[in-house]
Amino acid sequence: MKEEILNLKAMETQNFRQFDLKKKFRVGESVIQTLLFLAGILSIIITLAIVYELGKEALLFFNDPDVTLLKFIGGTKWQPGIGQYGIWALVSATLVTSFIAILISVPLGLAAAVYLSEYATLRARSTLKPILEILAGIPTVVYGYFALLFVTPILKGIFGDNIQVYNMLSAGLVMGIMILPLISSMSEDALSAVPRSLREAAYAMGATKVETSLQIVLSAALSGIGAAVIVGVSRAVGETMIVAVAAGSGPNFSFNPLEAAETMTGHIARISGGDLSYNSIDYTSLFAIALMLFLVTLVLNLISQWVVNRFREQYE
């Protein structure tokens, strides 16, 4: 018996190759894996490069003996040529245009999302949804053309001489239309993630469709909708071409939407479009503004992701 087993073992070693199941080191595989890893890590390098480059030039700006942080965040006049560095002159316009845009896009986007997710039949959805997608795909410079040559003349007809040719209202309104698809598609995702059972429970209690949609589904999806609004704000703050074309070119500390004013993004676009010499205060000041923009949008995006993760209702 024992011999038989030994025999069998001998046969095994004769007839079968011994497998080494340990992972082999392969040069090609590791090279490829390293390359792929580098491609993955590039995104971090890009972020670091943005922070480093913007930070470096912004530091040069703040190191200028003329510039003090107090002047920068306290002043309301922006004219680097004559030593005035009040960022509020640009921030005010960004706030006004973004506020108008949000005022337009959030209610409209939300209503559109509720209709698409709760009311629309499959067929209606398949015709309505592409319209929003087309709106989302139109380049912003085209929206700028639309704002300046269509919306502004209409506003001119309404407000007469009270409104300037370049004005924040027109830019804000059109920006709202531009952001609408973003808000509606993000909110719709949030609404459709709410499980059917919640709706059915509401119907069983005798709620109408509107009561179900507004009181049950909407509140269950609130975190997703909040995230959509925050992302919308960040888009509005970073939007450049609409304001560059339609809002005016010249810093103006004003909260009157009928006036012309220049946003942070519009200012960067106008100044960098001209002849710009490196190491001038004009050049470095742009980086200080861009750094602010980057930080604001970054924080907004992080908050939006945090809101989604933190407040997401977990359904099975």
Added chain:
Amino acid sequence: MNHQANYPEGDAFYSELRTRYRSAAIWQFVFLSALLIAIISLTALIYNVVDGAFGFIAYEYKKAPTEFTATPVAELTKDELLVILKDNLSKGAYNKLDKEQPMGERSQSDLLSLFLERLVRIDTKGTWSMTDSLMRGAEIRAEVAKKYPDAILEFRSWVTPQFLVTPMSSRAEFAGVRTAILGSLWLVGIAIAFALPIGTGAAVYLQEYAPKNWLTNIIQTNINNLAGVPSIVYGMLGLAVFVRFMEPFTSGSMFGVTDSNGRTVLSAGLTMGILALPLIIINAQEAIKAVPDSLRQAAFGVGATRWQTVWHHVLPNALPGIMTGSILALSRALGETAPLIVVGASTFISLDPDSPFSKFTALPIQIYQWTTRAQSEFHAIAAGAILILLALLLTLNATAILLRNRFQRRW
């Protein structure tokens, strides 16, 4: 047990129900009207562009065509035009034109516009939108006849085949988008060459290789955040890194190109690539995620290495999705304007870009510049350029959708 006392009964119940139904109907109308507003906006936008791209133009000749020839302008043949141009243009100007494209090879319409631009010299008195031209035609005619007795009024389409192939000009009447279209194509080409391999690589790494740890988490969050960074910030990055820091490379002085600075099509293309990268990665990840695990396990089961699995099984199946996502990301980049302004697109350039180290302009840049001009004829060519840009985008997106429908596999 007095709970029910709080709830209406009988008639009160029905009347409350009616109110609830009424408010339901009102709300439903409110929801729907949001979509109606979106539709109206889109219609208004498209109408606005089309309206601007066609319409009456009133112009005068600075010199009468009869000073050059007895034949009416409309009946001039190619040979006649050649003679007129040769006789009346200065030798330098003629030779320069001949160098750009031999005069003999040019088409009749090309020569005619040269004749009108260089010799007769058009002076535009006004332009009108399509609606105005169609609705108030007679009124406009009367007005023009009164104000400019010598002026010629004609209905003009600002988008013509001619418009597509003519280079930039300082006169709106003779300007075209050839330089801009070629610039845009160069940009997109460079952006693809840069971002597609790297983006796909990053997506493969994240989906197939990356261990579940803090680093992977950071990379993933970071990519999502990069997708939300305003495009003008990418422009500033491009300005600092590609235009300035890497100037010897991007200006081509490393390769012996002398007459340029860092504001080249290469710098702008790379900036566009970086801008499109996060979107490409996210879309490619979705496509790779959709490939079922059973495929990978089957490949591993027969002894394939990880890369063999990825290369022979995962990527081929994810390819349509990756292509679709990349096309969508690039059509985004095609419409981007702000980063190009920052990186330094040329304001006026009539030479075709012919190498990565050329100066450049792009379609959205032209639209921006023409829109911000005061004269209405520039608004008209801006509208024309917008129509071309939208047509390009539509083609790209249609291709993406076709690709998806044709090759998408359901598992």
